[in-house]
Amino acid sequence: MQAFVETLKDTRRANLLLYGDSITVGCNATGTQYGGNVSPYLPDWNTLLKLYLEKKYSAEITVSNQAVGGWSTIEAVDNFDKKCGEMLSSTDLFCIGFGANDILTEIAQYRQRIKILIDGYLQVNPNGNVLLYSTLLPNNQALGWRTNHALFEQVLLDVATEYERVGVAKISTVFLWLEAQGKPTRDLLANSINHPNDFGVRVYAQTLLKTLLGEEFL
Numbered sequence: 001m002q003a004f005v006e007t008l009k010d011t012r013r014a015n016l017l018l019y020g021d022s023i024t025v026g027c028n029a030t031g032t033q034y035g036g037n038v039s040p041y042l043p044d045w046n047t048l049l050k051l052y053l054e055k056k057y058s059a060e061i062t063v064s065n066q067a068v069g070g071w072s073t074i075e076a077v078d079n080f081d082k083k084c085g086e087m088l089s090s091t092d093l094f095c096i097g098f099g100a101n102d103i104l105t106e107i108a109q110y111r112q113r114i115k116i117l118i119d120g121y122l123q124v125n126p127n128g129n130v131l132l133y134s135t136l137l138p139n140n141q142a143l144g145w146r147t148n149h150a151l152f153e154q155v156l157l158d159v160a161t162e163y164e165r166v167g168v169a170k171i172s173t174v175f176l177w178l179e180a181q182g183k184p185t186r187d188l189l190a191n192s193i194n195h196p197n198d199f200g201v202r203v204y205a206q207t208l209l210k211t212l213l214g215e216e217f218l
Contacts, residue, residue: 001167001212004093004129008053013060017087018046019076019117020097022069023136028190029201035190045196045204046095052209056216064091072101073113080120088124095208099135099152100194107148111155118159118166132156133169133208137176138194139186145193150176169211174203 008014018024026044027034035042043051050061066083068075076098088094096117102110118130134153138145153172160166179185190197196204209217 001093001129001131001165002214003165005213005216007092008057008059012058014053014062014092015087015090016046016050016061016063016093016095017084017091018063018065018067018095018097019080019084020067020095021071021100022067022195023100023204024065024067024095024097025069026065027069028195028197030198040198042198042201045201045208048201048205049208052205056213067097070101071098072103073098073105073110077113077116080117084121088121088128091121091125091128093129093131093212094118094121094125095131095133097133097135099149100138102149102152103145103147105148107151107155110148110152111159114156114159115162118163122163128165130163130166131169131208131212132160132166133204133211134172136171136188136194136196136200136204137179137185139189139192140179141186142193167211169208171204171207174207178203 026032029035029042029044030038031041031043050063053061064087134156135149137149140146150172156168160168186192188200
């Protein structure tokens, strides 16, 4: 994501457009209305990302969050123009995060729909940047919830190779790594199924920032 970072350094400003599901909405982060506004009042991950970029680069970051809870890639494609159309031309970084609700989505369908979203953005804004991020993994003790989720990340990685300015934040890989270290997935979740708790929110923010900034994220 070097092109985005260099532009941010030069202009000290950036417009981010977020398009995803309830995790992108910010559900269950304690400092949001969706998490009860209770102690310790952690903001959602996109606010953490915004605050970090603003502080590090003395920049003005504008975030438009068009995420909708419960949406899968099919709703994302069907509502793309309505939700995102007017903002695409002024968006410096288009962040796309679907997969948590794609329990019944086949791999080929997922790939096709993600490409539709990317192509729709780049047709309007050919010099724009896209950050794809895979989903956390639902609790493996919640029967029927974890299906193709871990496989979707490889689809994103494969799709990204087809474009110059598309990166992938490997959220699924990080969650799998934490599981391998012995941390139960439920310890990362606030609803015991598929919403991150404050720890999981930080995992999202840090993984996304590391993907965007590389060695500049410390």
